[in-house]
Amino acid sequence: MGIVDLVSEIPLFHGLHGEQLEEVVDIVADQTFGRGQPVFSEGEEAAGFYVVVSGRVKIFKLSSEGKEQILHFAEPGESFGEVPMFAGGRFPAHAESIEKSRIFFFPRAVFLELIEKDPSLAMNMLAELSMRLRRFTRLVEELSLKEVPGRLAAYLLYLNGRGDGSGDLELDITKGQLAGLLGTIPETISRILGKMSSLGFIRVRGRRITLLDRQSLEDLSAGGKFII
Amino acid sequence: MGIVDLVSEIPLFHGLHGEQLEEVVDIVADQTFGRGQPVFSEGEEAAGFYVVVSGRVKIFKLSSEGKEQILHFAEPGESFGEVPMFAGGRFPAHAESIEKSRIFFFPRAVFLELIEKDPSLAMNMLAELSMRLRRFTRLVEELSLKEVPGRLAAYLLYLNGRGDGSGDLELDITKGQLAGLLGTIPETISRILGKMSSLGFIRVRGRRITLLDRQSLEDLSAGGKFII
DNA sequence: CTTCTTTTTTGATCTAAGTCAAAGCGCACT
DNA sequence: AGTGCGCTTTGACTTAGATCAAAAAAGAAG
Numbered sequence: 117m118g119i120v121d122l123v124s125e126i127p128l129f130h131g132l133h134g135e136q137l138e139e140v141v142d143i144v145a146d147q148t149f150g151r152g153q154p155v156f157s158e159g160e161e162a163a164g165f166y167v168v169v170s171g172r173v174k175i176f177k178l179s180s181e182g183k184e185q186i187l188h189f190a191e192p193g194e195s196f197g198e199v200p201m202f203a204g205g206r207f208p209a210h211a212e213s214i215e216k217s218r219i220f221f222f223p224r225a226v227f228l229e230l231i232e233k234d235p236s237l238a239m240n241m242l243a244e245l246s247m248r249l250r251r252f253t254r255l256v257e258e259l260s261l262k263e264v265p266g267r268l269a270a271y272l273l274y275l276n277g278r279g280d281g282s283g284d285l286e287l288d289i290t291k292g293q294l295a296g297l298l299g300t301i302p303e304t305i306s307r308i309l310g311k312m313s314s315l316g317f318i319r320v321r322g323r324r325i326t327l328l329d330r331q332s333l334e335d336l337s338a339g340g341k342f343i344i
Numbered sequence: 345m346g347i348v349d350l351v352s353e354i355p356l357f358h359g360l361h362g363e364q365l366e367e368v369v370d371i372v373a374d375q376t377f378g379r380g381q382p383v384f385s386e387g388e389e390a391a392g393f394y395v396v397v398s399g400r401v402k403i404f405k406l407s408s409e410g411k412e413q414i415l416h417f418a419e420p421g422e423s424f425g426e427v428p429m430f431a432g433g434r435f436p437a438h439a440e441s442i443e444k445s446r447i448f449f450f451p452r453a454v455f456l457e458l459i460e461k462d463p464s465l466a467m468n469m470l471a472e473l474s475m476r477l478r479r480f481t482r483l484v485e486e487l488s489l490k491e492v493p494g495r496l497a498a499y500l501l502y503l504n505g506r507g508d509g510s511g512d513l514e515l516d517i518t519k520g521q522l523a524g525l526l527g528t529i530p531e532t533i534s535r536i537l538g539k540m541s542s543l544g545f546i547r548v549r550g551r552r553i554t555l556l557d558r559q560s561l562e563d564l565s566a567g568g569k570f571i572i
Numbered sequence: 573c574t575t576c577t578t579t580t581t582t583g584a585t586c587t588a589a590g591t592c593a594a595a596g597c598g599c600a601c602t
Numbered sequence: 603a604g605t606g607c608g609c610t611t612t613g614a615c616t617t618a619g620a621t622c623a624a625a626a627a628a629g630a631a632g
Binding site: 518520530531533534535538550 | 580
C-alpha cells in the first residue's frame with residue numbers, strides 16, 4: 117500500500133483533499149521500531165510528532181524507583197507526542213514501541229505551516245487532543261477515586277465494549293502492563309482477578325476472560341466493594 | 345472596562361485583529377456566578393465553553409461516596425469546558441465557582457465557525473489544550489507515582505515559583521481544597537505539614553508558609569522519603 | 573464582644589495494597 | 603521433547619494513608 121493511502125486512513129487527516137494530502141505525504145518520515153525500542157524519552161527536545169501506522173506504542177511515566185505508570189497505548193491511526201508542538205518545551209512522557217511498529221514522523225515546522233493553512237486539519241487535531249483530555253480525566257478519576265478492583269472491573273467492561281460485547285474477551289497486553297495502566301502492580305492484579313473468579317464474576321483461562329456477572333462488575337466499577 | 349478590552353486580554357484571543365475581535369465579542373455571553381454556585385455538572389450537554397474573567401472556578405470529579413478530586417482551578421484568563429466542543433459528547437467533570445466570578449460563555453456553533461476561519465484562534469486553542477494535557481500528565485504522575493509528602497512538597501515549590509520565589513508564600517486555597525487537589529484528605533495534609541514543620545523544612549502560620557529547607561523539599565518531591 | 577460556622581488539628585484504629593520471596597506455568601526456540 | 607526465560611501466582615509481612623471521633627482554632631455575622 118502506498119504512503120498516500122496509509123496517510124489518508126489516519127483519522128487526523130480525514131477530510132483533506134488530494135492536494136493537501138500530497139503536502140502531508142511530502143513531509144512524512146517513514147520509520148520502523150522494534151519491540152522494546154524507545155521512540156522518545158521524557159524531557160527530550162521535540163522535533164515533531166508521530167502517528168502509529170502499525171504495531172503499538174506505550175506512552176508512560178517513570179517514578180524515581182522505576183515504577184511505571186502507563187498513560188496510553190497508541191494504536192494504529194493514533195498520533196502521539198504532539199504536546200510540545202503546540203505548547204512548546206519537551207516531551208512530557210516516554211514513548212516505547214512494544215512490538216514491531218511502523219511509525220510516521222511529521223516534522224514540527226512544516227506541519228505547523230500545513231495546519232495554519234488548513235482549518236480541517238486544525239479541527240481534527242483539536243478533536244484528537246480533546247478526546248485525549250477526556251481520557252486523562254477518566255484516568256485521574258480512576259487513580260484517585262476508585263480502588264483497584266473498581267479500575268479493573270471498568271477495564272474489563274471497556275474491553276468487552278471494544279470487542280464483540282459477547283462477554284468473551286482476550287487481554288491484548290500482559291497482566292504486568294495492565295497493572296502499569298491501572299496504577300498498581302502485577303501481584304495485585306493477580307489477586308483481584310482471583311477474587312473475581314472465586315466470586316463467579318468472571319472466568320480466567322490465561323489471557324482469555326469471560327464475563328459471567330456483568331452487573332457485579334458494573335457495581336464494582338461504580339465504587340462498590342467486594343462482599344466476601 | 346469594555347467587553348472588547350476584556351476579551352482582548354484573554355490569552356486564547358491574543359493575536360486576533362480588530363474585526364475578528366468584534367466577532368468574538370458579538371457572540372459572548374457575560375455571566376456572573378456566586379461563591380459555591382455550579383457552572384455546569386459532569387454529564388451535562390454542552391452548549392459552548394467558558395472563560396474566567398474574574399474570580400475562580402474549581403474543575404473536579406466526584407466519587408460515588410462524595411470524595412472530590414480537583415482537576416484544576418481555572419483562574420482569570422483561562423478557559424474551561426472546551427472538550428465537548430471538539431470531541432462531542434458531554435462535560436467530563438463538574439465546574440463550580442468558588443468565589444464571586446465573572447465568566448464569559450461562548451456558544452459552540454458560532455465559535456466553531458470563528459475558529460475555522462481564523463488559524464491563529466485555532467493555534468491558540470491547540471496551545472491551550474496542549475498545556476492542559478501536560479498538566480494532566482503531571483497530575484497522573486503525582487497521583488500514581490508519588491506519595492502524599494512528595495505531592496505536597498511539589499505543590500509548595502510550585503507555589504513558591506509562581507510567587508516571588510522568596511520562600512514566603514500564602515496558600516490561596518483552604519487546606520481541604522489542597523487535599524482535594526493532591527488526591528488526599530485534610531487530615532493527611534495537616535499531619536504532613538506538621539511533620540515538615542517539626543523537621544524544619546517549613547514554618548506554618550495559618551495560611552502563611554515559609555520554606556526553610558528547599559533542598560529537602562526538592563528531595564521529597566523527587567520521590568525521597570521522610571527520615572524521621 | 574459573643575455566637576455560629578467553617579476549618580484545622582490530634583489521636584486511635586483499620587485496611588487496601590505494596591514489598592519481598594519463592595514457586596509454578598507457559599511459551600518460544602533449539 | 604527438553605531447556606530457559608518471562609510471566610503469573612501465592613503467601614507472609616509491612617505500611618501509607620483512610621476513617622472515625624472529638625477537640626481546638628479561626629473566621630464571619632450579628
